[in-house]
Each structure stands twice: as structure tokens, then as C-alpha cells.
Amino acid sequence: MSLKKEVEKLNAKKKKVLSALGENEGKASVKEIQDFTGLSHSAIMRAGLGLEESNFLKIRDKSREKIAITEEGTYYLEKSLPERKILRILAEKKSLPISKVPEEAEISEKKVGIAIGWIKRKQWGEIEEKNGEKVLKITEKGKKSVNNKEGDELLLEKFKGSEEIFVDDISEDLKSKISTLKSRNLIRTEEVKKRELKLTERGQRAIDLDLEVRKRVSRLSSELIRTGRWKEVKLREYNVTAPTPKVCPGKEHPQRRIIEELRSILLRMGFEEITGPIVESEFWNFDALFQAQNHPAREIHDTLSLLKPDRADIPDEELLNRVKKAHEEGVAGSTGWGYEFDKDVSHRTILRSQTTADTVRYLAKKPEPPVKVFCIDKVFRRERIDYQHLAEFPQAEGIVMAKELNFENMLGYLKQILVEMGIPKIRFRPGYFPYTEPSAEADGYFPERDEWIELLGAGMFRPELLEPLGIEQPVLAWGIGFSRIAMIRMGIEDMRDLHNNDIEWLEDQPLG
Amino acid sequence: MPTIEIDLSDLNRLLDKKFTLSELENPLKNLGIEIEGKTSEGYIKLEVHHDRPDLWGVEGVARALKGYLDIETGAPKYRIENPLIKLEVDPALRDTRPVAVMGQIRNANFEDESLKALMDLQEKLHDILGRNREKISIGAYEIGDIEPPIRYTTIKPDEEGFVPLNFDEKLTPREILEKHPKGRKYGHLIKEADRYPLLVSSDGHVLSMPPIINSEKCRLTKKAENVGVDVTGTDEKIARRALKVIMAAAAERGFEIHSVEVERPDGKIVTPDLTAATKSFELRRANKKLGLNIDPKKASKIMERMRYDVLEIDEENISVEIPFYRFDLMHEVDIFEDLAIGYGYDNLEPLLPSLEITGKPHRMQKVCEVARRTLTGLGFMEVMPYLLTSPELNFDQMGTSGEAVEIENPISKEYSILRTWLVPGLMEVLEENKLHKLPQRIFEVGDVVILDEKSETGAINIKRAAAASIGEDIDFTYIRSVAEALLREFNMDLNVESFKHPSFLEERTAKFTVNGEIQGFVGEVHPEVITNFDLEHPVAAFEIDLPR
Numbered sequence A: 001m002s003l004k005k006e007v008e009k010l011n012a013k014k015k016k017v018l019s020a021l022g023e024n025e026g027k028a029s030v031k032e033i034q035d036f037t038g039l040s041h042s043a044i045m046r047a048g049l050g051l052e053e054s055n056f057l058k059i060r061d062k063s064r065e066k067i068a069i070t071e072e073g074t075y076y077l078e079k080s081l082p083e084r085k086i087l088r089i090l091a092e093k094k095s096l097p098i099s100k101v102p103e104e105a106e107i108s109e110k111k112v113g114i115a116i117g118w119i120k121r122k123q124w125g126e127i128e129e130k131n132g133e134k135v136l137k138i139t140e141k142g143k144k145s146v147n148n149k150e151g152d153e154l155l156l157e158k159f160k161g162s163e164e165i166f167v168d169d170i171s172e173d174l175k176s177k178i179s180t181l182k183s184r185n186l187i188r189t190e191e192v193k194k195r196e197l198k199l200t201e202r203g204q205r206a207i208d209l210d211l212e213v214r215k216r217v218s219r220l221s222s223e224l225i226r227t228g229r230w231k232e233v234k235l236r237e238y239n240v241t242a243p244t245p246k247v248c249p250g251k252e253h254p255q256r257r258i259i260e261e262l263r264s265i266l267l268r269m270g271f272e273e274i275t276g277p278i279v280e281s282e283f284w285n286f287d288a289l290f291q292a293q294n295h296p297a298r299e300i301h302d303t304l305s306l307l308k309p310d311r312a313d314i315p316d317e318e319l320l321n322r323v324k325k326a327h328e329e330g331v332a333g334s335t336g337w338g339y340e341f342d343k344d345v346s347h348r349t350i351l352r353s354q355t356t357a358d359t360v361r362y363l364a365k366k367p368e369p370p371v372k373v374f375c376i377d378k379v380f381r382r383e384r385i386d387y388q389h390l391a392e393f394p395q396a397e398g399i400v401m402a403k404e405l406n407f408e409n410m411l412g413y414l415k416q417i418l419v420e421m422g423i424p425k426i427r428f429r430p431g432y433f434p435y436t437e438p439s440a441e442a443d444g445y446f447p448e449r450d451e452w453i454e455l456l457g458a459g460m461f462r463p464e465l466l467e468p469l470g471i472e473q474p475v476l477a478w479g480i481g482f483s484r485i486a487m488i489r490m491g492i493e494d495m496r497d498l499h500n501n502d503i504e505w506l507e508d509q510p511l512g
Numbered sequence B: 001m002p003t004i005e006i007d008l009s010d011l012n013r014l015l016d017k018k019f020t021l022s023e024l025e026n027p028l029k030n031l032g033i034e035i036e037g038k039t040s041e042g043y044i045k046l047e048v049h050h051d052r053p054d055l056w057g058v059e060g061v062a063r064a065l066k067g068y069l070d071i072e073t074g075a076p077k078y079r080i081e082n083p084l085i086k087l088e089v090d091p092a093l094r095d096t097r098p099v100a101v102m103g104q105i106r107n108a109n110f111e112d113e114s115l116k117a118l119m120d121l122q123e124k125l126h127d128i129l130g131r132n133r134e135k136i137s138i139g140a141y142e143i144g145d146i147e148p149p150i151r152y153t154t155i156k157p158d159e160e161g162f163v164p165l166n167f168d169e170k171l172t173p174r175e176i177l178e179k180h181p182k183g184r185k186y187g188h189l190i191k192e193a194d195r196y197p198l199l200v201s202s203d204g205h206v207l208s209m210p211p212i213i214n215s216e217k218c219r220l221t222k223k224a225e226n227v228g229v230d231v232t233g234t235d236e237k238i239a240r241r242a243l244k245v246i247m248a249a250a251a252e253r254g255f256e257i258h259s260v261e262v263e264r265p266d267g268k269i270v271t272p273d274l275t276a277a278t279k280s281f282e283l284r285r286a287n288k289k290l291g292l293n294i295d296p297k298k299a300s301k302i303m304e305r306m307r308y309d310v311l312e313i314d315e316e317n318i319s320v321e322i323p324f325y326r327f328d329l330m331h332e333v334d335i336f337e338d339l340a341i342g343y344g345y346d347n348l349e350p351l352l353p354s355l356e357i358t359g360k361p362h363r364m365q366k367v368c369e370v371a372r373r374t375l376t377g378l379g380f381m382e383v384m385p386y387l388l389t390s391p392e393l394n395f396d397q398m399g400t401s402g403e404a405v406e407i408e409n410p411i412s413k414e415y416s417i418l419r420t421w422l423v424p425g426l427m428e429v430l431e432e433n434k435l436h437k438l439p440q441r442i443f444e445v446g447d448v449v450i451l452d453e454k455s456e457t458g459a460i461n462i463k464r465a466a467a468a469s470i471g472e473d474i475d476f477t478y479i480r481s482v483a484e485a486l487l488r489e490f491n492m493d494l495n496v497e498s499f500k501h502p503s504f505l506e507e508r509t510a511k512f513t514v515n516g517e518i519q520g521f522v523g524e525v526h527p528e529v530i531t532n533f534d535l536e537h538p539v540a541a542f543e544i545d546l547p548r
Helices: A003-009 A012-023 A030-037 A041-053 A071-079 A082-093 A098-105 A109-121 A140-145 A151-157 A178-183 A201-209 A222-227 A254-268 A317-328 A343-347 A356-364 A407-420 A463-469 A482-490 A495-499 A503-508 B008-015 B021-030 B058-068 B091-095 B112-129 B173-179 B181-189 B236-252 B283-290 B296-305 B332-343 B363-377 B423-432 B476-489 B527-532
Strands: A027-029 A057-069 A095-097 A125-130 A133-138 A164-166 A187-199 A279-281 A306-308 A349-351 A371-380 A392-401 A426-430 A436-446 A451-461 A475-480 B003-006 B034-038 B044-047 B086-089 B099-106 B136-142 B150-155 B196-201 B206-209 B227-233 B256-264 B267-271 B277-282 B309-313 B317-322 B440-451 B459-470 B495-498 B504-514 B517-525 B539-545
Touching (some): A012 A030, A012 A041, A012 A187, A012 A201, A027 A030, A030 A041, A030 A187, A041 A057, A057 A071, A071 A151, A082 A095, A082 A109, A082 A125, A082 A133, A082 A140, A095 A098, A095 A125, A098 A133, A109 A125, A151 A178, A178 A187, A187 A201, A254 A407, A254 A482, A254 A495, A279 B459, A317 A343, A317 A463, A356 A392, A356 A463, A356 A475, A392 A482, A392 A495, A407 A426, A407 A436, A407 A451, A426 B021, A426 B332, A482 A495, B003 B008, B003 B112, B008 B058, B008 B112, B021 B034, B058 B112, B058 B236, B058 B296, B086 B099, B091 B150, B099 B236, B099 B267, B136 B206, B136 B236, B150 B227, B173 B181, B227 B236, B277 B283, B277 B332, B283 B296, B283 B332, B296 B309, B296 B317, B296 B332, B363 B476, B423 B440, B423 B459, B476 B504, B476 B539, B517 B527
Parallel strands (some): B086 B150, B086 B256
Antiparallel strands (some): A027 A187, A057 A164, A125 A133, A279 A349, A371 A392, A392 A475, A426 A436, A436 A451, B003 B044, B034 B044, B099 B256, B136 B227, B196 B206, B277 B317, B309 B317, B459 B539, B495 B504
16 A cells, blocks of 8 residues: 555544644654644544554653652742851851750751751861860851852752752753752652654655645744745744743842932932042041041941051141041030040041041032032941941932021931932931931831831031031031842842842842 | 840839830930830830930930920939048059049849849940940949948959959959959950959958959849949049949939049049039020021920920020030030920921032943943843952952052951952852853942052042953953943044953953053953862953043
8 A cells, every 4th residue: 555545544533643743843742742633642642553553653751850849848948958047157156056056047956967967068067075065166168158059059949939840951060969959858859751752754754745734844934034935834833831941131230220229319309429539548537527536436346447558648737637626625616525636547548437438528629509419339347247237338428518508408308318219208316426416317117017217317517527627508418228228129138138149149130 | 326225114113104115116216216126035125326325224214204205304303412431542553444433322222123224224334435344344332331431452463352243262363354254355454464453442342353343242232222333444534424324323213322532642532523514505596507496485495305404594595504414415506406306306397498409420420330231231240249358369369469458457358458450359259150050241340449659548449340251152252342342332442452461361362452551451261260260161351441
């Protein structure tokens, strides 16, 4: 019997299966044929077995390995692995008695042994005996790992948003971690069988004979368009709901977006932007702000002082003398601080610890009022970095100088800044800053948290600050609590995220 | 800001009322005191201002609230009785902690809460005013069964000592520094001296070894009726202030307070001196500063609510007596603020003045914005590493050397200099993202800080842009085309020349110059540098100065 006859004699279901394969470039899973033909699974298998017997196609069983996250895995995905929790505490405290682990890391007693076992296996910590007590100490590797996730954690994070993934979809690096997570019962693997039908050469010829089946192409090529042959071919139908590969735009960093939002608000409010040096003299950073030389913020454990460069110039000796006098005996009716001012201290170099240094430098140039300026610049503090402290962070502040300005005007600016940020319900409280009086703090109300959150600090520059600079008009000054804005705007609760450079995290921070 | 812990029932006892916490929330807020939450033991945590030591204890908070809620206004009428005992100061203390002042409390009637409140206030004053006891330390003890006068003298480290608080055996002064928890914590303050300070009664009982620890014998319990409070240290002004705050707290509790005669090498003084200063100000000036129109009668009422006594008042001037426990009033503006607080920040009206000024971005910020927009448009992800870095990262790992701004007191070596270029930070970010899929494209636009002897502070910040890419197919051509795309946006007339840089592969590195001056460089990172960062794929990078 000729091939053509044989094809003609095939029953309708067999024909459907054959043409489905033809439409799918020669091979398809039972499921795909089901979608295509509407036939039941058993009907397709019956037809398929018949077609295999006549050597039109081959049936193959393919298997893929699938990983699913367990309940425990889901828990740790949310809360992070117990050894990671311990490591975070170790990073702050350097050492931790084992007996304190359950309480400090909030790990149940029975998991402690396992968690510590992992700390040791990952070489994040070592156990030492101290006064008869077992104490966990962080290792060098542990310190490095504080901000770096390891493979097992990255693999676990693949389950964010999907409960199962296929092994062949993950990178080689991470594949090696499957057995680790499996042994911890955080994931389980499962083999998934898939049955695939594939045309034989004979089957292909059978389809080519059947003139009713138009040739199928998968790609609309430029040639098809130019020649007009697109009219003759049939484009393969895409499963338009199937997942597509992830691509990601280049984006500005979340910290940048907060800075830019603040900048645009302040520019809109008519403020001009200024900036200043990162390496600053104590004169501009403190003395000129009427912050006494024995003020606690100036001590060695708060401010970063410099070995190199070790001395700054103060271009205006007269100004230095006037500031000295304001500190020692007071000016403009003030009592002053009543201590001996040391000019050598003024020349000392530090990393700018407050952006008020920038604004006072600006005022010293005696700008023509009215003046509205702001700056958003980095400030540096001698802080150990943890979830609420950074050694460097941006600060936003501004000043207004004009002839007739009063404290209610100050509050007017605070209100406007918050309204521009979309925070309509606000309140004021007395505040304290070394260089302003009267001072105020502004809180915004956040209904979803049912909470007042401190957002701005402000005040009128003290006369003891203004008089040595030769400024006669009142000056209003305000500063924005950057960390609070980050929390409200970007949901950043851990301040270290302001410098988080994990690409996956960056990709996941929506621009909208 | 200092945080204090108070007991609500104790506060209510002092106020002689029964307030709930939520009833007090607003008055406290209006006084600038913030409720932070509760401790696990049920104490209320309050955040108070740094310049108001008088508010660092429950008694002071009660005193301020009494005024604000019109329970009791004007300056508190505390009576200070004449000295009953004497404190003699040994000239030998001249070189260690020469300052000593003292007060006495009689007919005290402590309860658990009030005793704890006194201890807590003492600790706050130690920590903040005393800078962790360096400038002052305070001792409070039962003096009912010791013989005055009290001598402030010295003891040799190995002399027969005394039983320190919470111990049951006698230790020598040196042993106290070594064995007692407080000795270990504060011992450094006196360790170097030949003789340690000591307070001792005339019948030989040790009261305390300041600034370390009291004696167990004179332990202050709630049964104590006769209590001595000394403040010793190095700073007389602060010592006097701390004593005033404590004595004011005791007086607020209704305890009888006495001054003490202090016989010093340079003469006799009586402490504490609770004399109040007076100050007068023009109401017109206050109103102008605040933007208000308060009349003299109302102003006088407000000042009394803020616990000032008003001495004289006319249409123009108000003369007030400043409470003796206020040390924050240097200038009339400080009193104006109290006027505003008494008036109520809630009652102030935010009024925006109309100033015809338009906003203007900084020139360099505009340039940075162009750089960021170009690089994100090319699919690069912005990263923001720290400016603080280490010589290892900034130089060694990059195979370079050089000088940088160097910190004298770094918190760790990792953050001991300021970066002089951006590429090392990008390399570190690539290292951190080692497990992320390739290729990766990242950039930064930010400051580097360069030593510059000619500049005012010895160093200048410079805005730069840098980008790096890692992946199997990343090469010189690709990264140079990105760099040039960026430079084109600045309309610069560029030259490209071959360049040598130790961090990059020779023959695959170029520099950009404008009018002969180097503007930046671009190249394939040297495999040695790549492996220094524990990476395994080709990396190419560029860094350019942004046009100024």
C-alpha cells in the first residue's frame, strides 16, 4: 500500500494527532497535543500507539527533576536561616554565649544545635570556652559573610514567588546546593515524567503528502515579509500565556530615587541647591555653628577625625576671632559657653558630620537676602554599621534668610515640605538642636501604621551663630530625617539597604 | 537624646492626680518630651532633651507637668536649710579629681520607686553631664550612723580598703579596680594616679571611692532618712549643676534638703547654691521672633506655667526669675522658646511668607543626572557603595598604590580611608553578586576624594562616573562604546590614546583626553585583579571625570 493510501485510511483521531505534530514542528507532549486537538489523554495515547506501530512516530518518556519548597523551607525563606540570624547578632556583638542564642536569635531550643552546627560548617563562627561557658565567636569568614549570602540561601530565595522550580532552570553554582537544602529538609525533589510524541521520517513524509496541512513556520522572517510568502504559510501559534525570560531595565538606586524626590520637591519650593567639601575643618563643622568645643558630638567616638590631611586653613582670621569670642564670653547678649576656645581645634580636619557645615559656609559669603538654599550631601559618623546605624548617609537640609522671618514662618516651611511629600496630617513639637532656638520637630501622621513619625527638625539659627558671620537677618534652618523618609517612601527598614548593591534586590525594587 | 524610664504611678503620686498615659501624651509632647514606649517591666520610656538635665528624672518631669497643667505654677518654692555637716577637701586631690560639692537630705521617706528614680537620675547625670563619670561622679549614701565631718581625701592603691557595694569582703583599692564590675568599667579614670580619691567619715568609715563605687556599709536603702549626696570630679560648673538637679528632685518629693559647708584648700563655700538669676526681656522682641501677639498679662501667665516667677511686668518689659535648675538659658531667644512652648506649639499657625525666589539645581547635579540617565538607558544598574573604604580595596586588590584621605579613629580597617576612585567599589559589588546571572552591568556616579594641598581643607571631592561589566562576551570594544556614548552626551571633543594602568590589561586600555588633559580611562580588567576579587569571568570598566 502506498504511503498516501495508508494515510488516507487513518482514522480521524490518528490524523488529528499527526497533524498536531506537524503543526508543532514534529514533536509535542501529550499535554500539548491535548491543547491542540481537544482529544482526551487516553484517545491520544491509543492513536499514538497505533501510529507508533505503523512507524509514523515514536513515543518517548522524558523526565525532569523538580524541586519544591517544604513548609520549613518557606518559614526560613521568610525569616532567614537560623545560622544567618545568629551571624547577624555575632556581627554586632562579636561573641555570644551559647546559652543566650535561643533568646537573642529567637530560635527554638531544639534548633539551636543544628543552627550552631551550620555556623561551624560554614566557618562563620567558632566555639570557645570562656569562664566555663561556651561562647560563639565570629570568624573572619563570618564577618565577610554578614553582607554576602551563600549559595544555599540564594537557592532558597529562588522560591520567592514560586513554589516549585525545575533543576535545569538553575545555574550550575546553585545546583550543587540542592543536596544541602534537601538534607536540611527545606526542599524536596521529585521526578516529573513527560511523555513526548515525535514524528519519524516516515511520519514527516506522510504529513508532507497531505496537501491540506499548510506548512507551519515559527518565525516571521524578513524574507517572508519581503516575498509576500507570509500569506502562504501558517505561523505557529504561540502559547502567549507561557512564562517569558526575565529582563530588567537599568535603574537608579533606591537611595538615589529618594534623594531625587527630595531634590525635586525642594527645587519646586524655590530652593537653590548648594554643596560643600567632604573633608571639613572643625571650624565650619562645629565652631561656626556655636557648638562648644567640649560638646559630646565632637568627641573622638562620634566624629571621624583625620590623619591626612591633618590641618585645614581658615581663610578669615577675623571671623575665627569673632567665633572664639562668641564661644568664650558670648555675643549679642548671650552668656556664651564660658570656656577657653582653642584655635588649634578649629584647624583640625574631620569628615563632615552635618550638612549645616555647607549652609554656614554659604552664609559666611554674606549672600544678598532673600535667600533659600538647600543641600543633600553625605555626612559621616563614627558608628558601627547595623540595621539602624550607618557610618555615612545622606542628609538634606536647607535655610531661608530674609528680612522679616519668624518662628511661625519656620513652621510654614515645614508644613509645605510635608504637604509636598503627600503627608497632610502633621504636628509640631519643641525640639533641641545646639545651634537653633527656638527649635521644633515636625511629625507626620501615617494612618496605615496609626503612628506619628518624626520627619523634620528645624529652628532659627542662634544669634551667637549669626552675629560672628555678620548676618543681620533671621535665618530659618531645617533638616530632613533621611532614614525616616527612606522607610516611608521605599519601605526601607534596614538602613544598610541604602547601600544594598545586590543586583537581584535592585532588580526587584519597583520604580513605580 | 537621653531616654529615661519612669513609673506612671510614681509620676501620678508626684502630681497628686490620677492620669492615664494617654491623657499625658499630649502635654508631654507639647513640653518636648516624647513617649518612646514601655519597657518589659512596665516602665514608661521618655525621650527628653539633651540641654535639660532637670528633666532627666521623674521628679523634674512632674515639676514641668505641674506647671503646664496649671497644677502648680511659678518657680518651685523649695526651702534649703542651713548646713548641719561639713565636707573637708584634701589638697592632695589637686592633681586628680579636685572638685567636690555636697548636699544633705533629711527626713527622707523613700519607697522602692522613688529610690530607683534617684539612682536612675544619678546614672543619667553620670553618663551625660559627667561624660561617663570622667567629669563628675555622684555618690548618695546613708549617713545616719557615721560621724561628720566627712573628708574628701586620698588612699593608696594597696592600702587596707573597704567592702565595696554588693561585695561581702574587704578589697584594697587596687583590687576594687580589678575585681569589681564598676572598677573594671571606670577604673581607667584613676588608675594612673598614685592615690585614689576617697570619701571617709571622721570615725573612719569609708563612704565611697569616687568615681568608682560606694561602700557596702553606707548603702542607700529605702529605710534611709539621712542621706548625703556628693558630687566630685574635675569640672566644678558641672558638679554644681548636677548637685542642684539632684537636690531639686529630692525637694520635689517633699524631702527636707540642707546645704553642706565645703572646706576647700582655697576657702569655704556652701553648696548647693539655689539662688535664682533674674532676666528681663522686651515682649515686643519675643512676639516678633515668634510671629505672635501675646499681651503682657498672658505672657506673664505663660511664663508662670513654664515655672518662672514673674518679678515685674509692664507694657514693654517682663522681668523673670530663672529657676535655679535651668542651665540652658544663655540668651533671650532661649526664654522666647519657653514662651512659645507655654503658648503651645499646637496653637502656632504655620505661615508661609511669600519670597519671590525660583529654585535652581546645582550645576554638577545636572551633569550627574545626564550621566545616570545615559547609563541606565544602556541597561546599567546604579549601585551605591560607601565612600569609606580600605587601602586593601582601593589600592592593593587593584594592583595600584597611592595616597588617600586617612582616618585617625576608624571604627574598623574596612572603613579607614576615603576612596580615590570608583572602579574598586564596582569590583567589590561584582564580587558580592558572583552568584547572580551573567552578564552584569553596573555603574556609579559619585564623589571621590583626592588630597590637594592647595585646597582649604587639604582635600577636594570630585564627581566621577564609572561603569563595569562582567560576562563571557564582555570586552574592550563593548565598554569603550559605552564610555563614548556617555561622553558624547557631554559634547566633549575627545581624543582616545593607548594607556597603561596596572589594574587593566596592557594593550587593551585607553585613555580619553580633552585638550591634552586626561578625562578618564577604559579597559579590560587585568586577570590578576579579577581573581583578587574571586571572580571568574572577563570584566571591563571605565571611569571618567564629569565635566565641571
